[in-house]
Amino acid sequence: MDRSTLLNREKKSQNSAHNTTPMFITTYSRQFYKIKKIVQKYLPVLDGDEKLRRIMEDGCRFVSRRARTIGNVLSPSDVCGKQSSPRTWLNVLGTYPCGAGRCVTCKYIEKTSKFESSSTANVFHNKCYINCNTTFVVYLLTCKKCNIQYVGSTTRNLKCRMREHIHSIETQSNSTTVSRHFLECSNGDVANLKIQGIEKVYQSLRGGDKAVKLRYREAFWIFTLDTTQPKGLNFRFDVVCHV
Structure with missing residues (x-):
């Protein structure tokens, strides 16, 4: 046989029986082979339908996927993982007043989905929903007269901390x-x-101290928005102590 012919790879047929045979896929367990026998026993029931009979004429392939291990349960990997479900059922992002009639904070809340640094003019977009009742939140205070800013954080409801500022x-x-x-x-x-809320801190999958994480996120935003004195109202110590 010619050498060039041997080097040419044969293209696999896309319509082979192996590719078209239906697959029964399930997570592996000790009951896997029992389940397989039960399915095989009742597969002939599908022969009563003409279309299904043609599809199942070559039988069915049984495939098991890897089951979760103790390691997956005790030490899940979340480095590259994405959130499988949203943090909240709300699709709205940004800062909003709570709407309570007696809430003092509501009239000072800036209803918006973005915030801007007065020092750098950089614009950032909220990635979560925040209102007066939100806890574990990093907030931004801005003086409308001169646009100087202050970044703070609170583990309590935002309105509780804002009442103290007001x-x-x-x-x-x-x-x-x-x-x-x-x-x-x-x-x-x-x-x-x-008043603007800029980030809500959530509990990570591995647990940990939310209050500590909150202080680190506060320091991050103080640095990012450049709100240390004299450009802002934060002391430089507010950042240094968390670096």
Whole structure:
């Protein structure tokens, strides 16, 4: 036989019996062969239908997929995995007021699905839904008068933390950098306050401390939005202590 003929690979027929034979696929277990016998026993029932009889004339192939191991259960790999289900049934992304009649925070919430850094002019899009009742959230405060910004975080409901900021501004307190700025910039006018939620922290598949993860995400956004003094209201220590 000619050498060139031997080197040419033969193309496999796409219509071979092996490719067209139906497959019964199931996860392997100790009952796999019992299930196989049961299916084989009742396969002739399909001969009563003319179309199914032609399809099943070569029988059925039985294939088992690998079952989960103890290792998969105790130490799942989530490095490259994607979320198999959404975090919430809501498809809406962004920051929204909760709509409660007595909620003090609602009127200061910026209803939007994106936020912008006043220092860098970079625009970011929300990847989750946040409202006044959201917990474990990183938030962004902006002074409407001068556009200076502050990044903070809270493990409580967002509205609980915002009530503290609003109260300190209204009472013209010097206890926080936010209230001191509003006192100097707008004589304590809380109407210049804009509130945005920028990220909600979820529990990872491997567990861990959500509060620690929240502080790291806060530091990330302080650095990303460049809100450290003098461009913003965050102390540089707020970032350094988590790096």
